[in-house]
Amino acid sequence: AQSVTQLGSHVSVSEGALVLLRCNYSSSVPPYLFWYVQYPNQGLQLLLKYTSAATLVKGINGFEAEFKKSETSFHLTKPSAHMSDAAEYFCAVSDQGTGGFKTIFGAGTRLFVKA
Amino acid sequence: NAGVTQTPKFQVLKTGQSMTLQCAQDMNHNSMYWYRQDPGMGLRLIYYSASEGTTDKGEVPNGYNVSRLNKREFSLRLESAAPSQTSVYFCASSELTRVWYEQYFGPGTRLTVT
Numbered sequence: 412a413q414s415v416t417q418l419g420s421h422v423s424v425s426e427g428a429l430v431l432l433r434c435n436y437s438s439s440v441p442p443y444l445f446w447y448v449q450y451p452n453q454g455l456q457l458l459l460k461y462t463s464a465a466t467l468v469k470g471i472n473g474f475e476a477e478f479k480k481s482e483t484s485f486h487l488t489k490p491s492a493h494m495s496d497a498a499e500y501f502c503a504v505s506d507q508g509t510g511g512f513k514t515i516f517g518a519g520t521r522l523f524v525k526a
Numbered sequence: 527n528a529g530v531t532q533t534p535k536f537q538v539l540k541t542g543q544s545m546t547l548q549c550a551q552d553m554n555h556n557s558m559y560w561y562r563q564d565p566g567m568g569l570r571l572i573y574y575s576a577s578e579g580t581t582d583k584g585e586v587p588n589g590y591n592v593s594r595l596n597k598r599e600f601s602l603r604l605e606s607a608a609p610s611q612t613s614v615y616f617c618a619s620s621e622l623t624r625v626w627y628e629q630y631f632g633p634g635t636r637l638t639v640t
Binding site for chain 1: 530567568618628631632633634
């Protein structure tokens with residue numbers, strides 16, 4: 412069965428510092444992995460997705476994530492945090508099971524950016 | 527192009543009351559979903575509709591019913607609201623052409639049941 416674990420419900424960084432949000436997954440078949448971002452009082456929007464074309468995936472707003480099969484990880488990074496990055500980030504895994512396509516979301520990591 | 531729209535944005539119900547949350551998308555997507563979001567639990571799938579005319583249970587379907595009215599609209603009904611259903615509800619839609627589909631989310635409905 413699929414599952415997603417996001418390490419750290421809250422992460423705080425200073426403006427200009429590296430952002431690292433951790434995600435580990437389990438899936439019985441090759442997974443498709445996503446990072447979504449949720450700004451306050453809004454729905455989720457896609458940051459980036461891994462679909463097996465390349466292990467390093469670049470997304471919007473300077474974010475990128477690397478798929479590491481041996482570690483079952485898909486961590487999200489950004490070299491330099493900006494105040495506007497403050498939001499909640501969700502990792503998700505999707506695969507095709509007996510019931511069709513299913514997506515499972517992690518519990519989320521809230522990113523705080525200090526001036 | 528409005529994307530995914532949800533009504534209402536906010537709702538307060540008393541225990542035992544019923545209500546329907548409305549969702550519509552204008553992207554001609556085949557699949558639609560209802561999630562609830564609770565603190566520390568991420569998003570949990572309530573029901574989904576892979577295509578017009580079909581609906582299936584997700585992870586937490588108890589206490590809810592859905593209707594896929596047409597390709598654009600997917601409603602969620604609470605027949606007898608309970609305080610445990612206090613949550614933020616999100617509707618989403620996607621294409622179903624490949625397993626690496628992404629979902630497009632509405633702005634959410636904040637529901638409080640007293």
